[in-house]
Structures are given as C-alpha cells and as structure tokens.
Amino acid sequence: MRNIKLTIEYDGKRYLGWQRLGDSDNTIQGKIENILTQMTGEKIEMIGSGRTDAGAHARGQVANFKTNTTMDAAKMIAFLNRYLPQDIVVKKVEEVPERFHARYNASSKQYSYYVWNDVIPSAFERYYSFHYPQELDLAKMNEACRKLVGKHDFLGFSSLKKTKKSTVRTINELSIQKEGSLLHFTFVGNGFLYNMVRIIMGTVLEIGAGEMKLEAIEEIFEHKIRQNAGETVPSQGLFLDEVYYE
Amino acid sequence: MRNIKLTIEYDGKRYLGWQRLGDSDNTIQGKIENILTQMTGEKIEMIGSGRTDAGAHARGQVANFKTNTTMDAAKMIAFLNRYLPQDIVVKKVEEVPERFHARYNASSKQYSYYVWNDVIPSAFERYYSFHYPQELDLAKMNEACRKLVGKHDFLGFSSLKKTKKSTVRTINELSIQKEGSLLHFTFVGNGFLYNMVRIIMGTVLEIGAGEMKLEAIEEIFEHKIRQNAGETVPSQGLFLDEVYYE
Numbered sequence: 001m002r003n004i005k006l007t008i009e010y011d012g013k014r015y016l017g018w019q020r021l022g023d024s025d026n027t028i029q030g031k032i033e034n035i036l037t038q039m040t041g042e043k044i045e046m047i048g049s050g051r052t053d054a055g056a057h058a059r060g061q062v063a064n065f066k067t068n069t070t071m072d073a074a075k076m077i078a079f080l081n082r083y084l085p086q087d088i089v090v091k092k093v094e095e096v097p098e099r100f101h102a103r104y105n106a107s108s109k110q111y112s113y114y115v116w117n118d119v120i121p122s123a124f125e126r127y128y129s130f131h132y133p134q135e136l137d138l139a140k141m142n143e144a145c146r147k148l149v150g151k152h153d154f155l156g157f158s159s160l161k162k163t164k165k166s167t168v169r170t171i172n173e174l175s176i177q178k179e180g181s182l183l184h185f186t187f188v189g190n191g192f193l194y195n196m197v198r199i200i201m202g203t204v205l206e207i208g209a210g211e212m213k214l215e216a217i218e219e220i221f222e223h224k225i226r227q228n229a230g231e232t233v234p235s236q237g238l239f240l241d242e243v244y245y246e
Numbered sequence: 247m248r249n250i251k252l253t254i255e256y257d258g259k260r261y262l263g264w265q266r267l268g269d270s271d272n273t274i275q276g277k278i279e280n281i282l283t284q285m286t287g288e289k290i291e292m293i294g295s296g297r298t299d300a301g302a303h304a305r306g307q308v309a310n311f312k313t314n315t316t317m318d319a320a321k322m323i324a325f326l327n328r329y330l331p332q333d334i335v336v337k338k339v340e341e342v343p344e345r346f347h348a349r350y351n352a353s354s355k356q357y358s359y360y361v362w363n364d365v366i367p368s369a370f371e372r373y374y375s376f377h378y379p380q381e382l383d384l385a386k387m388n389e390a391c392r393k394l395v396g397k398h399d400f401l402g403f404s405s406l407k408k409t410k411k412s413t414v415r416t417i418n419e420l421s422i423q424k425e426g427s428l429l430h431f432t433f434v435g436n437g438f439l440y441n442m443v444r445i446i447m448g449t450v451l452e453i454g455a456g457e458m459k460l461e462a463i464e465e466i467f468e469h470k471i472r473q474n475a476g477e478t479v480p481s482q483g484l485f486l487d488e489v490y491y492e
Contacts, residue, residue, distance in 0.1 A: 009369045057370075081367060089369045121327060123255045123335045124303075128370075 001066040003100055004076070006046070007092035008032070008061040013127045013236070014087060017054040018061065028052070028088060032063070035083045039076065040069040049102045049109070049243040053198075055235040057128065060091070060242040064102045102243070108172065110241040111187040113201050113233070118181035125182065130201075130237040136208035138178065144207045145174040145185075147217045148200060156220040157200050157229050158193035167193055167224075174200075186241075195232050202230030247312040249346055250322070252292070253338035254278070254307040259373045259482070260333060263300040264307065274298070274334060278309070281329045285322065286315040295348045295355070295489040299444075301481040303374065306337070306488040310348045348489070354418065356487040357433040359447050359479070364427035375428065376447075376483040382454035384424065390453045391420040391431075393463045394446060402466040403446050403475050404439035413439055420446075432487075441478050448476030 010028050020029040029046060036044035046063040071079075073093040080090040114129035116122050121131050148171055155167040173188040185204070187197055203220070206212035212230065220228050256274050266275040275292060282290035292309040317325075319339040326336040360375035362368050367377050394417055401413040419434040431450070433443055449466070452458040458476060466474050 011369045077366070086367065086372050087369050089367050091366055120323070120337055121332065121335050123257045123333050124374075126332050 001068055001098065003064055003066055003096050003098045004073075005062065005064045005092075005094045005096045005100060005102070006032070006080075006090055007094075008058060008063060009089045009091050010058050010061065011087040011127075012052060012055050012057045015054065017056065018048055018050075018052040018058075028058075028061075029063075031085060031088055032080070032090075035080055036065060036067075038083070039071070039079050040067050042067055042069070047102045049106045050192075050240075052240050053195075053235040053238065056238040056240070057236075058240040061240050062102045062106070062243040062245075064096065064100055066098075100245075105245050106243050107246045108188060108190045108244045109192065110244075111192070111197050112239040112241050113185040113187070113197060114237045114239075115183040115185070115201075115205065116181055117183050122181070127236055128239075129182065130233050132205055134209045136183070136205070137210065138176065138208070140210075140214065141176060141204050141208040143214055144204045144217060145176065147214070148204075149174050152221050153224060154193050154196055156224040156226055157196050157203065158226065159195040159199070159232070160193055169193065169196070197238060198232045198235065199226070199229050201233045201237075204230070205233065206230040247314055247344065249310055249312055249342050249344045250319075251308065251310045251338075251340045251342045251346060251348065252278070252326075252336055253340075254304060254309065255335045255337050256304050256307065257333040257373075258298065258301050258303045261300065263302065264294055264296075264298040264304075274304075274307070275309075277331060277334055278326070278336075281326055282311060282313075284329070285317070285325050286313050288313055288315070293348045295352045296438075296486075298486050299441075299481040299484065302484040302486070303482075304486040307486050308348045308352070308489040308491075310342065310346055312344075346491075351491050352489050353492045354434060354436045354490045355438065356490075357438070357443050358485040358487050359431040359433070359443060360483045360485075361429040361431070361447075361451065362427055363429050368427070371428065373482055374485075376479050378451055380455045382429070382451070383456065384422065384454070386456075386460065387422060387450050387454040389460055390450045390463060391422060393460070394450075395420050398467050399470060400439050400442055402470040402472055403442050403449065404472065405441040405445070405478070406439055415439065415442070443484060444478045444481065445472070445475050447479045447483075450476070451479065452476040 016027050018028045044065050046065045049062045077093040116125045116129040116131045119133045151170040153168050169191045171189040175186050177184045262272050264274045266273050290311050292311045295308045323339040362371045362375040362377045365379045397416040399414050415437045417435040421432050423430045
C-alpha cells in the first residue's frame with residue numbers, strides 16, 4: 001500500500017480539536033478523513049502527529065494514511081483544498097516509505113503561544129491570542145523560561161494523573177519575542193504532555209505578573225503537584241507550528 | 247460642546263462597511279454611534295475620516311463627535327470596549343479642540359493591501375488578503391509602483407463618473423514588501439478616490455502577471471478611462487492603517 005504524508009494548516013476556531021470523536025463530527029481529523037474517503041473510495045483513517053485542543057491552531061500539523069489509490073500527489077492536494085472548508089488547508093502531500101508513522105517517528109515539535117498584553121483589546125488577535133492585560137516583567141519571564149528548558153519530569157506541568165509511563169521530556173527552546181503588544185512564546189521540545197504548553201504558559205504569566213515566585217518552578221519539578229503551577233491558559237493562543245522527523 | 251476624537255480598529259469581515267446606512271444596521275459607524283448614544287444619553291453622530299468598504303478593515307480609522315457629557319476619556323474608552331462587539335475596538339479617546347474635523351483636517355492616509363501569492367491557499371489569511379495564485383514579476387510591479395507615485399489625475403483609477411471636483415491626488419509612497427507568500431502593499435497619499443486603492447492594486451497585479459503592459463499606466467493617466475485599468479480587487483485585503491493630521 002502507498003503511505004501518504006500530509007502537512008496541514010488550520011484555523012481551529014470553529015473546531016472541537018484535531019481528534020475525530022464520532023462519524024460526522026466537527027473535528028479537523030474528521031473533516032479531512034471524510035474528504036480522503038470520498039477521494040479514494042476507501043475508508044481512510046489518518047494517524048496524526050498528536051492531538052490539538054478545541055480552538056487551537058496549526059501551521060504544520062502532520063498526518064499520514066495508507067491507500068491503494070493511484071492518484072498522484074498534485075491531484076490529491078488540489079482535490080483536498082477544493083473540498084475542505086477554507087479554514088483547513090493541506091500545504092503539502094508527499095509519498096513516504098511504508099514504515100513512516102506521523103506519531104511514532106516525530107522527533108520534536110515546535111509550538112507558538114501568543115499573548116495580547118495590553119489593556120486595550122485587539123480586533124484582529126482576539127481568536128489567535130490570549131488577552132492578558134496585567135503588566136508583565138519580561139526579564140523575570142525570560143528567567144522562568146531558562147529554568148524550564150532542559151530535561152525534566154513535567155508531570156506537575158500537565159493535566160495527567162500519575163502514570164507509569166515516563167513524564168520526562170526535554171524542552172530545547174523556550175523563548176519570548178515582543179512585537180508591540182503581542183508576546184510570542186516559542187516552544188521546541190521532544191514531546192509535550194497533555195496541556196503542558198498551556199500550563200507552562202499560565203505559570204510563566206503568573207511569574208511575570210508577580211503573582212508567583214520564580215522558585216515555584218523548581219518546586220513543581222520536585223513535588224510534581226499540578227495545583228502549584230499556573231492556570232491552563234485558553235487554547236486560542238496556541239499554534240502547532242511544525243513537527244520534525246529525523 | 248466637547249469634541250472627542252476616536253481612533254478605531256476593526257475587523258470588517260462581518261460588516262457592510264464604515265458608513266451608517268439606516269437606523270439599526272450592520273455598519274461600523276452604526277455600531278459605534280449606538281453605543282455612544284447609550285453612553286451619553288444624547289443622539290450622537292460621528293464624523294469619520296472617510297468611508298471604508300464592506301469587508302475592508304482598519305487599524306487606525308479616526309472619527310470625532312460633539313457631546314455635553316462630563317465623562318472622562320478613560321471611562322469612555324472602557325465603556326466603549328465593554329459594549330462594542332469584539333471585532334470593533336476603540337484604541338484611543340482624546341479630547342480635541344472644537345474645530346477639529348476628522349474628514350476635513352486629514353492631511354494624508356496610509357492603507358495596506360495584502361495579496362496571498364501562492365497556489366496553496368492560507369487558512370489564516372483568507373479574510374485578510376486576496377488570494378492571487380498566478381506568478382508575479384516583483385521587479386515589474388515595483389516599476390509600476392514608481393510610475394504611480396506623485397501628483398496625478400487618478401480619475402481613470404477610480405469608480406467615479408466624470409466630476410467637476412478635482413480628481414488630482416498625490417501618492418507619496420507605494421511600496422511592496424514580500425513576507426513569504428504574502429505581499430504587503432503600502433499606500434500613503436493625501437487622498438484616495440472611490441475604489442482607487444483597489445483599482446490600482448488590480449492594475450499592478452495584472453502588470454505583474456504579464457497581462458497588462460507597464461505603459462498602460464501613463465495611458466490611463468492621459469485618457470482617464472477606467473475600463474483600461476485593472477479589476478477592482480476584493481475589499482478583504484484592504485486595511486486603513488492610519489489617518490494623519492497636521
């Protein structure tokens with residue numbers, strides 16, 4: 001069978017997230033699988049690199065699926081973008097070796113999170129950032145980011161219950177760029193636990209606003225108690241930028 | 247009476263444009279005037295710097311209105327942003343001299359127009375740019391821009407019928423920045439005729455795509471025949487960035 005890799009961009013505002021929930025539901029996976037099934041005449045199931053939350057966005061989600069269709073990649077991408085809703089776009093279609101698996105083979109991922117840090121809201125960023133009007137200490141937040149980079153047990157920064165599976169992950173980069181009132185946080189890591197980016201964001205913001213001490217980070221790494229971390233910030237500021245494969 | 251100047255940002259996607267059409271309509275002016283009337287208890291009519299088209303956006307539209315309210319500017323901006331729809335944001339409220347007039351006193355304006363120049367569409371830019379997939383010759387478009395800058399009779403680049411009023415305007419800047427697949431056109435001028443930015447854009451794109459010759463520009467300046475210029479591109483790519491006052 002042929003193995004096809006898709007690179008997908010979506011505006012997640014209207015959707016219940018990546019993962020298909022039922023037969024005809026409002027999820028990104030569901031919308032794409034329905035078109036793939038029409039396109040190939042086969043019942044297609046995709047493997048995504050991972051889930052994204054309801055309301056979260058992607059610039060470079062990756063998925064793969066197996067098919068016997070003889071259609072070439074150029075025809076597939078044209079068909080998909082013609083029939084998909086306009087807020088889901090397939091950016092690339094590639095034929096890959098049969099062993100390629102979008103989830104198991106992902107070596108790292110990049111996420112962005114955007115914060116609109118201004119008393120006055122933004123008409124354009126309202127669905128693509130978290131409006132956080134409090135004053136923030138950027139230097140303190142940068143220090144918090146430095147403490148989070150590296151190999152740590154992130155269980156306390158996740159919504160997971162205690163689990164036998166390893167919750168150790170490595171964050172390779174966590175940086176902040178200020179573009180006017182918009183703060184752009186970039187996360188690169190070898191894997192992210194459930195809600196990890198959003199809980200880290202909530203923690204870094206509380207530190208920036210002076211509501212939490214910098215030392216809280218080591219304490220959460222040590223005791224792994226989610227309640228000691230910051231709030232889970234809204235999904236609308238979250239973008240899956242890119243999935244890396246070796 | 248006090249004279250109040252508003253600086254306004256809006257995502258025009260859902261609206262019929264700036265100018266109020268009736269008593270309870272879906273226009274930006276209508277939405278803001280309704281809230282101002284509630285806020286002051288007076289029947290408020292605003293003067294805008296100029297109209298914007300249905301579907302077009304603004305980052306810095308300017309309007310003024312007269313009122314006897316004693317409410318201070320900080321309270322006004324909080325009230326307005328609390329009750330306006332989230333896609334209309336008042337960025338600034340300032341008390342100005344009574345003679346200030348948002349339209350008559352405007353000395354120049356800056357507009358942006360965005361073109362998504364890629365075969366593959368964009369999930370995020372679809373309401374904020376014009377999808378133009380043809381290959382474009384950037385050097386030729388830059389040359390076209392240089393020919394358009396300066397003081398000219400722009401009647402042929404407008405949707406106006408012949409008129410006794412002057413249709414001579416000065417474009418001070420017309421530049422193109424390429425940011426990946428997104429082309430950002432910046433227009434600065436002392437005034438713009440009806441549909442002038444959108445017709446100039448259509449003309450520059452046809453020149454870039456090789457469907458029109460560069461010399462067409464001088465010809466349109468000379469004969470002032472709108473049919474010889476390019477198409478009126480869609481309003482969704484158009485942003486009123488800033489209105490300048492001396």
